[in-house]
Amino acid sequence: MTLVEKILAINAGLPEVKPGQYVEARVDLVILSDVAVRSVKAFQEIGVKKVYDPERIAIVFDHNVPARDTKTAEDIRFLREFARTQGIRHFFDLPRGGIQHLVPAENGLIYPGMIVIDGSHACTDGALGVLATGVSAEDRAVAMATGKLWFRVPETLRVVLQGKPKPYVTGMDIGLALLGKIKANGAIYMAIEFSGETLEYLPMDTRFTLCNLTMEAGAKTGIIGVDDKTLDFYHRLGLPQPVEYIKTDPESLIRETLSLEVDVLPLQVAQPESPDKVSPLEEVLGTPLTHGFIGYCVNGRLSDLALAAGVLLGRKVNPGVNLTITPGSQRIFKEAVKKGYITTFLEAGAVIAPPTCGACAGIHMGVLGPGDTAISTTNRNFPGRMGHPQSRVYLANPAVVAASAVRGVISSPEEVLS
Amino acid sequence: VILSNRVWRLGDNIDTDQILPGSYINLSDKTIRASHCFENIYPGFASQVQPGELIVAGMNFGCGSSRPSVEILQDLGIGGVVAQSFARIFFRGGIARGFPLVVCPSLQAGDLPTGHSISVNLEKGTLVDQDSGHLFSIEPYPKFFQEIMGARGLINYTRTRLDSEVR
Numbered sequence: 066m067t068l069v070e071k072i073l074a075i076n077a078g079l080p081e082v083k084p085g086q087y088v089e090a091r092v093d094l095v096i097l098s099d100v101a102v103r104s105v106k107a108f109q110e111i112g113v114k115k116v117y118d119p120e121r122i123a124i125v126f127d128h129n130v131p132a133r134d135t136k137t138a139e140d141i142r143f144l145r146e147f148a149r150t151q152g153i154r155h156f157f158d159l160p161r162g163g164i165q166h167l168v169p170a171e172n173g174l175i176y177p178g179m180i181v182i183d184g185s186h187a188c189t190d191g192a193l194g195v196l197a198t199g200v201s202a203e204d205r206a207v208a209m210a211t212g213k214l215w216f217r218v219p220e221t222l223r224v225v226l227q228g229k230p231k232p233y234v235t236g237m238d239i240g241l242a243l244l245g246k247i248k249a250n251g252a253i254y255m256a257i258e259f260s261g262e263t264l265e266y267l268p269m270d271t272r273f274t275l276c277n278l279t280m281e282a283g284a285k286t287g288i289i290g291v292d293d294k295t296l297d298f299y300h301r302l303g304l305p306q307p308v309e310y311i312k313t314d315p316e317s318l319i320r321e322t323l324s325l326e327v328d329v330l331p332l333q334v335a336q337p338e339s340p341d342k343v344s345p346l347e348e349v350l351g352t353p354l355t356h357g358f359i360g361y362c363v364n365g366r367l368s369d370l371a372l373a374a375g376v377l378l379g380r381k382v383n384p385g386v387n388l389t390i391t392p393g394s395q396r397i398f399k400e401a402v403k404k405g406y407i408t409t410f411l412e413a414g415a416v417i418a419p420p421t422c423g424a425c426a427g428i429h430m431g432v433l434g435p436g437d438t439a440i441s442t443t444n445r446n447f448p449g450r451m452g453h454p455q456s457r458v459y460l461a462n463p464a465v466v467a468a469s470a471v472r473g474v475i476s477s478p479e480e481v482l483s
Numbered sequence: 484v485i486l487s488n489r490v491w492r493l494g495d496n497i498d499t500d501q502i503l504p505g506s507y508i509n510l511s512d513k514t515i516r517a518s519h520c521f522e523n524i525y526p527g528f529a530s531q532v533q534p535g536e537l538i539v540a541g542m543n544f545g546c547g548s549s550r551p552s553v554e555i556l557q558d559l560g561i562g563g564v565v566a567q568s569f570a571r572i573f574f575r576g577g578i579a580r581g582f583p584l585v586v587c588p589s590l591q592a593g594d595l596p597t598g599h600s601i602s603v604n605l606e607k608g609t610l611v612d613q614d615s616g617h618l619f620s621i622e623p624y625p626k627f628f629q630e631i632m633g634a635r636g637l638i639n640y641t642r643t644r645l646d647s648e649v650r
Contacts (some may be wrong), residue, residue, distance in 0.1 A: 110638050111638055111645070201580075283570055449500065
């Protein structure tokens with residue numbers, strides 16, 4: 066069996082499962098953000114008084130915080146009250162948290178082999194060898210009430226990553242290249258399991274980026290098996306390391322497989338207006354910009370910020386560009402302060418936003434207007450995703466966005482650093 | 484589950500922003516909110532569609548954000564959606580809300596045009612175009628989907644199930 070098949074079999078209490086089979090499986094963690102009011106109301110409609118297990122629920126406020134109007138302030142109060150009355154200890158308001166796709170893992174709530182359910186970019190946590198997948202509001206309500214949920218066992222698409230990436234090529238470029246190849250519907254209902262030599266060169270931070278992007282191909286999840294880097298992730302956070310963990314079976318290797326030659330992959334960019342409209346960066350060099358965005362759940366980890374700081378150190382953002390940098394969590398924000406990255410960003414003339422979904426979801430803290438053109442390290446550039454339907458968004462890695470912000474036009478890091 | 488009605492035909496990759504443009508999400512009047520459904524790709528759809536009528540679409544229907552989308556179609560009184568494939572979170576949302584979603588993998592671009600009437604039997608796994616007489620095979624619902632549909636959604640289904648476990 067593949068990793069996802071094994072996780073579903075174990076959580077369903079079955080010796081074996083096959084793609085296409087429907088199972089009812091234990092859910093190890095339900096994640097709710099501040100836009101999950103509907104999930105809680107659906108839970109209340111079920112009519113049970115207490116959640117099945119408050120330890121298996123995490124609430125992370127990251128969309129409309131700090132409250133952007135009185136309506137969202139009401140939602141926040143409603144969810145805070147729900148957490149209190151249900152005894153949900155894993156409750157992360159903005160000052161102690163950050164974005165929902167980073168905070169639970171960095172607080173030791175996610176371990177290999179778990180089933181984790183959340184909104185659409187849940188798949189980010191697949192980098193830790195978990196089945197992390199987006200479900201509907203009602204599904205989360207049912208999992209809170211019963212501890213279980215139905216799942217269809219997905220087909221697995223094995224993506225073998227070959228070779229050592231070139232300088233400045235990150236998980237963002239690999240993920241975009243994959244989207245360009247298989248397109249927005251290339252992995253509907255499927256799990257994408259990554260393997261291959263390239264993983265040795267991909268630190269955990271950028272593995273999360275890679276798994277995050279699998280959602281844009283329609284996948285149920287992206288997943289990477291446990292190795293030394295996974296164990297080190299827990300060690301660095303001062304968390305207990307996983308002792309036992311599942312491995313993919315060698316015979317599952319013969320399933321549908323796709324190879325990506327990462328060693329020859331140039332820097333990538335997704336052009337407006339779809340994350341699968343991907344080309345080498347070279348094809349769009351020189352495109353004039355009004356905005357740059359670095360961070361969020363896709364590229365808001367410490368090594369992503371380090372990449373951007375490496376480009377911005379001692380340089381100034383072009384006066385025609387507004388560069389907004391959003392660390393993924395308060396923890397990462399603090400580490401970036403200690404490392405001096407935040408000073409570098411401020412000296413360069415960037416704005417630092419609190420760790421929220423904000424501008425990426427077109428909600429607040431940097432919404433685009435008509436005629437604006439942005440380059441962003443986020444994951445969606447559909448019409449109107451980050452603001453006005455007549456704004457345009459290019460997607461690229463943090464070094465590319467930083468370089469482009471300095472020059473005011475889409476640029477490669479080499480152009481700026483040479 | 485048996486569906487029988489007139490269809491409205493849409494294309495591939497209809498995302499949740501087309502079902503309801505993001506700017507209308509916070510409208511509290513459900514009727515007014517639903518009146519904006521498909522307004523950018525099919526002007527006049529929301530004012531002309533009749534209760535019980537069906538949508539037919541290509542692949543990846545409902546892709547994009549996991550915002551409330553199924554309920555917009557339910558608020559308009561639409562009877563269900565037939566598509567070559569669905570985005571999975573939208574599909575889960577349909578099952579959860581007891582809204583019939585029919586997977587018809589063999590559907591081609593010219594099949595089931597707007598105005599044709601179809602009849603769908605989800606237990607048997609058949610779909611008939613009553614105008615052309617063409618027969619399509621669809622993916623039948625597993626038994627527990629049928630039970631969820633029978634309970635008119637996952638919330639009711641779960642409530643009944645928990646009640647019976649207590650007794």
